[in-house]
Amino acid sequence: MIFNQAVLIYSATLGPGNFVQSGTKPKWKFFNHDATVAGALGWRKGKLGQKANKVKFLLDGRNQSLPIDTTAFLSPPPVRLRQTIRVGDVCTTAVLTCDLSGTSLKCQSTP
Numbered sequence: 001m002i003f004n005q006a007v008l009i010y011s012a013t014l015g016p017g018n019f020v021q022s023g024t025k026p027k028w029k030f031f032n033h034d035a036t037v038a039g040a041l042g043w044r045k046g047k048l049g050q051k052a053n054k055v056k057f058l059l060d061g062r063n064q065s066l067p068i069d070t071t072a073f074l075s076p077p078p079v080r081l082r083q084t085i086r087v088g089d090v091c092t093t094a095v096l097t098c099d100l101s102g103t104s105l106k107c108q109s110t111p
Contacts, residue, residue, distance in 0.1 A: 003083055004081065012042075012043050013040060014040050019046065028048045042061045043060075046059050055092070079100060080098070
């Protein structure tokens, strides 16, 4: 998972075995209460589900500190970031709109 805005803001890599697959329809979950997985500090929860050729996902770092330097944001709020998620050889990128409040960054995807 990569967040960037002209420069890299945050990058996290989960090694094999961190996402657990379940169910007859492909679903994968990741959870680490302390958000201390090496290579993905601050990433607490993730869910991915596939239906036909579409994937829905949720990534959560709520109440966790991410090692992000907010001075890297090049525009005033609301901040727009690119989020890239890669699983194996498959990659997708979405634009996020984020509000910065003190040290909190709350983001939602922009369709």
